[in-house]
Amino acid sequence: MTDMRWEISPDFPSGHLVPLTTAEQTQLDTDRTAAATAAATTATTTANQQTLQQAVQNRLAGIRTARQAIAAGTIFAGLTANEKAVIDGLLQDDLRLIRLVTNLYDATN
């Protein structure tokens, strides 16, 4: 089936339908195939970005919950204050590292 184009030109300023030539139809088919490929790539990339961002947010929330639980003594209640401080410091380092990587990722995507 031959597609139509809406030509707007000095002779037809209001526009009119014109059948595509064979060359134009071939080009249109090529364009549509390329656009479908590009759209699929964009959709995959966007979905991956959103999945990754959600996973990072979940991880950050988990670390914050763990720090609060350690401070409240609901986990690791038998540890000394120094031992708790060491664990809390490690978790803080994780938070900073995740934020840093997230910022770098956002800046390049």
Next chain:
Amino acid sequence: MGWLAKWNVGDVLTAAELNKSVGLVADSTLGGAAATIDLTGLPTTYAALLVLVEGRSDTAAAFTTMLARFNNDSGANYSYVNFNASAAGTFTVGGGATSIELDHVLPAATAAASNAGMSALWIPAYSQTTFFKSFWAGQTGYDAANFTSGLVGGRWASTAAINRITLLPGAGNFIAGSRASVYVLGS
């Protein structure tokens, strides 16, 4: 000659002054579905060009992209970066291609009824033949559930004056009622 002063009652405009203004060259609403909107025979005697498009595609999807091409050049001479945002997040698309890609512009068959998308494509110095052509577009559309807003900037690697702009949905046809307007600025 100084800056243009404001107009006063009784002023008589000269042709030179009128030529500094904005003029509508073409304005057309599709009377039927079409695979492309083809703006041909554009005048190349003005300073800048603005193309406004509002449309919707009939492809069986929530939305599709819109492509733009200059002077029927289908070579790999277009470079651009898209930045789009919606309530679902943001994404970017860039690179080289055989046309300009305006993402998420056209709502399509399964999108909520009556929604259309738009793009405003600016091409300064479109008629000069010294440099490649730079372009910039602002756009908004509607996908499955969200309004989207985006910017596209890039260049067409040709020194030829632009006298033809072809617009096409990434999939399907523009439906009847889609509209394209071309404005020229300056002389």
